Amino acid sequence: MLTVVVPTYKEAANLLPLSTRVDEVLKRAGIVYELLIVDDCSPDDTVSVCERLVEQFPLRLLQPGGRPRDLSLSVIDGIRAANHDLVLVMDADLSHPPEKIPEMVSLLSTSPGAFVVGSRYVQGGSFDRSWSLWRFINSHIATMLARPLVKCLDPMSGFFLFDRRYIGEIDALRPLGYKIGLELMVRGHFDEIIEVPIAFADREIGASKMNLTQQVKYLRHLRLLYLYKFGGLAEFVHFGVVGASGFIVDVTFYYSLQLLGVPHQIARGISFWPAVSWNWMMNRMTTFGGRKRRPKGRQWLEFTGASLLGFSVSFGVYVLLTSSIEFFDRYRELAFIAGVLSASILNFTMSTLFVYSEKRR
Ligand code: GDD
Ligand code: MN
Numbered sequence: 001m002l003t004v005v006v007p008t009y010k011e012a013a014n015l016l017p018l019s020t021r022v023d024e025v026l027k028r029a030g031i032v033y034e035l036l037i038v039d040d041c042s043p044d045d046t047v048s049v050c051e052r053l054v055e056q057f058p059l060r061l062l063q064p065g066g067r068p069r070d071l072s073l074s075v076i077d078g079i080r081a082a083n084h085d086l087v088l089v090m091d092a093d094l095s096h097p098p099e100k101i102p103e104m105v106s107l108l109s110t111s112p113g114a115f116v117v118g119s120r121y122v123q124g125g126s127f128d129r130s131w132s133l134w135r136f137i138n139s140h141i142a143t144m145l146a147r148p149l150v151k152c153l154d155p156m157s158g159f160f161l162f163d164r165r166y167i168g169e170i171d172a173l174r175p176l177g178y179k180i181g182l183e184l185m186v187r188g189h190f191d192e193i194i195e196v197p198i199a200f201a202d203r204e205i206g207a208s209k210m211n212l213t214q215q216v217k218y219l220r221h222l223r224l225l226y227l228y229k230f231g232g233l234a235e236f237v238h239f240g241v242v243g244a245s246g247f248i249v250d251v252t253f254y255y256s257l258q259l260l261g262v263p264h265q266i267a268r269g270i271s272f273w274p275a276v277s278w279n280w281m282m283n284r285m286t287t288f289g290g291r292k293r294r295p296k297g298r299q300w301l302e303f304t305g306a307s308l309l310g311f312s313v314s315f316g317v318y319v320l321l322t323s324s325i326e327f328f329d330r331y332r333e334l335a336f337i338a339g340v341l342s343a344s345i346l347n348f349t350m351s352t353l354f355v356y357s358e359k360r361r
Contacts, residue, residue, distance in 0.1 A: 002026070002033040002086045002105065005078035007071050011092035012044040013205045019057045022098045029102035035059045037092075038078040040069040071209075072175035072183065079164055088161040089181070090118075093203035096159035100198050104161045113166050113191035115184065117152060118159035124197030125154070131202075142218060149225055150185045152193045157181050159198060166190050174224055177217030178210065186225050223286070232352075235287060239348050242282040250275035276307045288356035299355060306350040314343035 004022060008015075019035060026033050039046050041063050050061040064077045079087055086108065090096040096118055104116045120127045121143075131139075139156065146155040160181050167173075168189045175183040185193060226234035253271035258264055280303040284293070317339035321328040328335040354360065 001084040002031055002088060002101075003078075003082035003084045004033055004035045004101075005075060005082065005087055005089045006035065006037050006092050007074040007078065007089075008037055008039045008042065008046065008092045009069065009071075009209055010042045010044050010046075011039075011206060012042065012046045012049045014092045014094065014203075015046070015049050015053060017205075018092055018094060018098075019053050019059060021094070022101070023057050025098045025101060029105075031102065031105060033058065034083055036062060036078050036082060038062045038064065038074040038081075040074055041065060070176075071178050072180035075180045076170065076173060076175070079167070080170065082164065085164050086161070087164050090159050093206060093208075095201050095203055097198055097201070100159075100196060101161075104196055107194055107196065108161055108163065111192065111194065112163055114162070114194045115166075115188065115190040115192070116161040116194045116196060117154060117157050117181065117185075118198040119152070119154035119157055119195035120198060120200045121153040122195040122197050125195075125199070126197075127200040128202040138215070142215075145222055146179075146182055146225075149222075149229055150182065150193065152185060153195060155179075155182045155185065160184070162188070162190065176221040176224070177214045179218060179221055182225070183221070186229060223289075227290075235352065236348055238287045239283065239351065240344060242279055242287055243344060243347075245282065246275045246279040249278045272311075276304050279307070280304070283351060283356065288351070291356055292358045294356070294360065302355045303351065306347055306355060309350075310343035310347040313346055314339035317342050 053059050107116050119125050143156055166189050250271050253274050254267050257267035280300050318335050321335040
């Protein structure tokens with residue numbers, strides 16, 4: 001007994017070929033199923049097409065509403081509304097081969113606590129060669145960013161099967177945008193992830209709804225998942241990445257000012273300020289973006305103060321190590337790194353406890 005959940009937005013023309021293929025495959029395999037279409041009130045013929053299809057297939061149309069249009073939230077609505085605990089999620093555009101479903105179901109019957117993923121990157125999997133270079137690079141960067149979160153070669157996949165009793169608290173899910181599979185793998189209580197090779201086909205009808213907004217949502221989603229999985233360490237690494245970007249700002253100003261004829265010591269003195277302001281802003285919007293905002297002016301001053309203190313510590317550690325320990329005098333880069341690291345830890349501690357604290361106003 002299986003519920004096939006298909007999120008749709010403007011997929012009316014794909015529904016007949018989809019239902020036909022799913023029905024053929026599952027009937028042949030002797031799998032009893034329902035096809036649950038979760039549509040975000042598409043401005044097309046979805047409703048009338050479904051009205052015709054219910055006469056032929058075990059199909060149900062759900063149009064939740066009352067929330068923003070969202071792929072992941074639609075899938076969650078589908079999981080809740082499913083009549084069976086076994087849930088398979090797939091796209092409507094036939095990118096995911098229905099022929100793979102019986103194999104996935106039989107894997108799940110031997111490992112009931114598994115999360116079974118249709119994967120493009122496992123041995124034997126593939127995707128359509130017609131992908132643009134842009135989509136290819138994008139997809140690979142997105143995949144790499146998620147790798148530390150899950151043991152899965154294709155964490156971006158939208159084709160997966162699981163028993164919903166292993167999700168845990170469904171209200172605790174916080175997906176944003178497209179990557180509901182990743183969300184389930186990270187927050188769910190599955191025993192293992194099993195990947196099944198699939199040939200991902202490009203859609204023939206209609207258009208993808210993936211866009212820049214979705215990609216930004218994905219970054220925000222990743223942030224939540226990293227925080228969930230790694231807690232404060234994730235914040236620290238994020239803080240470090242912002243710090244590194246600030247270093248680029250620092251160096252850019254340092255050289256540009258000299259090109260304009262500013263003497264190098266003065267350039268060094270000035271470049272600190274745009275860099276520290278950049279770091280302050282980025283930490284306010286991203287690293288600690290989930291925290292309540294405190295007044296800008298005072299927070300900027302405090303952050304700058306913490307950074308200056310951090311810089312003195314960095315400088316102090318460098319001078320101390322190189323002048324008192326011969327090893328560090330020989331390997332000065334290590335003294336430099338030790339200084340920067342101590343300053344980062346100090347900076348981060350002050351930022352998380354005071355500068356971006358929620359308790360202070
Ligand atoms: N209900 C609902 N609401 N459905 C949506 C929405 C929405 O806001 N946006 C998209 N969908 C549906 C589409 O109608 C389709 O059935 C499915 O979600 C996938 O959308 P596509 O627009 O076809 O996505 P894609 O082909 O770019 O991306 C697919 O492949 C990626 C891997 O390359 C998806 O499976 C992604 O999850 C996957 O990462
Ligand atoms: Mn698609």
